[in-house]
Amino acid sequence: MAVSSHELIAGFADPVQASQQVFRSALKAMSEPGTLMQIDYLQQAPKGLDLSTWQLALSVFDPDTRVWLSPSLAASDAVVSNLRFHCQCPLVETPAEADFAIALHRELPLLIELNWGTAEYPDRSTTLVVQVPALSDEAYWTLSGPGIEHTRALRIAGLTEPFRSDLIRSRQRFPLGIDTFWCCDNRLTALPRTTFIEETC
Amino acid sequence: MSVEQQQENPETRARQHWMGVLAKSAGSTLQQHWQALSLEPEYQFIRQPETGLTMLRGRVGGSGQPFNMGEMTLTRCAVRLASGTLGVSYVAGRSPQHAITAALADALLQEDDTQALLQHELIEPLQAHLHAEHQQRAAQANSTRVDFFTLVRGED
Numbered sequence: 001m002a003v004s005s006h007e008l009i010a011g012f013a014d015p016v017q018a019s020q021q022v023f024r025s026a027l028k029a030m031s032e033p034g035t036l037m038q039i040d041y042l043q044q045a046p047k048g049l050d051l052s053t054w055q056l057a058l059s060v061f062d063p064d065t066r067v068w069l070s071p072s073l074a075a076s077d078a079v080v081s082n083l084r085f086h087c088q089c090p091l092v093e094t095p096a097e098a099d100f101a102i103a104l105h106r107e108l109p110l111l112i113e114l115n116w117g118t119a120e121y122p123d124r125s126t127t128l129v130v131q132v133p134a135l136s137d138e139a140y141w142t143l144s145g146p147g148i149e150h151t152r153a154l155r156i157a158g159l160t161e162p163f164r165s166d167l168i169r170s171r172q173r174f175p176l177g178i179d180t181f182w183c184c185d186n187r188l189t190a191l192p193r194t195t196f197i198e199e200t201c
Numbered sequence: 202m203s204v205e206q207q208q209e210n211p212e213t214r215a216r217q218h219w220m221g222v223l224a225k226s227a228g229s230t231l232q233q234h235w236q237a238l239s240l241e242p243e244y245q246f247i248r249q250p251e252t253g254l255t256m257l258r259g260r261v262g263g264s265g266q267p268f269n270m271g272e273m274t275l276t277r278c279a280v281r282l283a284s285g286t287l288g289v290s291y292v293a294g295r296s297p298q299h300a301i302t303a304a305l306a307d308a309l310l311q312e313d314d315t316q317a318l319l320q321h322e323l324i325e326p327l328q329a330h331l332h333a334e335h336q337q338r339a340a341q342a343n344s345t346r347v348d349f350f351t352l353v354r355g356e357d
Contacts, residue, residue: 005287010247086248
């Protein structure tokens, strides 16, 4: 699909500063899992992407990052054109080939369809970025593990039952696993493969 | 990723031509002609001017195997006019101003009401300037040409 120029929107006003700040937020979310970060370096995202997803994409994707988009995002001219123009990232057909997979919460791939890395190179796994309807620190999940002093509460709305238990069970395959970013509007949090999740409600 | 073959149509060809002229002209010459027009279009940056390196590829004789010739500095920029038209530029060197002006000119050249004016007042003079420079350089090179004559040997 070619880039359609009428869909293109502006990237960061100050690309160097903004992408480093966004990267810093993503790193904080990943290293202190479940922390809610707010990122506001842009006011507009391509239709279909949340502000936080778009800012994360602008700061981490480059021509060597293979990206998979869930079906309705892949069908959106605005999303595809802007990713190709601003990030120049190759878009792949299946989630297993991707370094990053971006999905809407109702179009999540099965975890098993993603790339889990290998025992020698567990870092080559797919990072899953999910857009969810709501994120908050209500006590639906209790998180524990590296980066969390005692426990932390998190609520991610819109996840179906089989996916939640798949995610919780995926911790048994450590060091293999899937790291995840959760995006909602301009907010973002992360759950790396090291975080244990306990359902409290 | 392979480069998709662009559809060859007169519009694309015309745009390739003016983008080429804008990119190859010296920044100062372009600025001079641009300011003489005193156009001040309203615009927004889609991509701020950014400088980077690009690999130049060549083919021996224009048809041999492609090879990497070397890298060059390049500045690129994309702007959107208030009307929605997108202008893009890739220019040699590290001058953001050159890139912005070239992108604005590219956008205005796609607009029906400014196209004729810019073609006439900007692209044609720049083209003439480039042509003159090229001629001059060719003439300088030509004066150093050495012709080797080989005498035809007679049959023994």
